[in-house]
C-alpha cells in the first residue's frame with residue numbers, strides 16, 4: 001500500500017467521495033443522533049419518511065438481567081433491521097407503562113398522563129421532521145395495552161402522519177425446543193434471557209438466574225375475561241416470570257433473527273402502505289361533519 005499509484009487512486013477516490021452525498025456513498029447512519037442536520041434530511045428521503053421508535057423500559061429483570069434489558073434488546077433488533085431495510089431510528093426511549101414494578105429497585109415509572117403526552121409530543125416532533133410513517137417497535141410487555149391505545153387515540157384529532165405499532169414477534173416454525181414451560185416464560189425467563197445473550201451477553205448473569213423464583217404464585221383467582229391491574233403482582237411478585245437459568249444462545253439466535261425479520265417486514269410493509277394516510281385524511285374530514293357521511 002506504499003506505491004505512489006495506489007496512493008494517487010486513494011486520493012482521487014477520497015476527493016470524489018467528498019463531492020458525493022453520504023447517501024450516495026451508502027454510509028448514512030440509521031441512528032437519528034449520529035446524523036448531521038444535512039445528512040438527516042437525506043436520511044428521511046432515503047427512508048421514505050419511515051422512522052422507528054424502539055420502545056424500552058427501565059425495570060427489574062429477574063435477579064440476572066440489567067434494568068435496561070428491554071431497551072437494549074429492542075434497539076439491537078431495530079438497528080439491525082434498519083441495516084437491512086433503511087429507516088431512521090429515534091434515540092433511546094423508555095418512558096412507558098411500568099407501575100407494576102414500582103416496588104423493585106431501579107424502576108422508572110412515569111405517570112399515566114405523562115406517558116401519553118410525551119409519546120404524542122415525540123411522534124409529533126418526529127413527524128414535523130419528516131417521519132410521516134412512524135413504527136413504534138415495542139420491546140416491553142407492559143406496554144401491550146398502552147401502545148395500541150396510543151395508536152387508537154391518533155384518531156382523536158387530525159395528524160399528517162401514521163403511527164404503527166410492531167409488537168413482540170410470536171414464536172415461528174423451526175424454533176428450538178424450550179426447556180421451560182412456555183406458559184410462564186414471560187419476563188426474564190428462558191426466551192428473554194436467550195435474546196439478551198445475543199444483544200448484550202456481557203450483561204447476562206446466568207449464574208444468578210436461580211437466586212429468586214420466577215414461578216407463578218397464582219394468588220388471585222378470577223374467571224377468564226375478568227381483568228384487574230394487580231394480576232401481575234399476584235402471579236409474579238419478584239417481577240420475574242419463568243426460568244432464566246435454562247436460556248441458550250441457540251434459542252436467542254433464533255428469536256433475535258425472527259424479531260429482526262419481523263421488523264424488516266414491518267418497515268417494508270409501511271413503506272408500501274399508501275392507504276392508511278389516505279383513509280385517515282378521509283376519516284378526519286368526515287369527522288368534522290358526520291351528518292354528511294353517506295348512509
Ligand SMILES: [Zn+2]
Pocket residue numbers: 061069070139140141187188192
Ligand atoms: Zn423485558
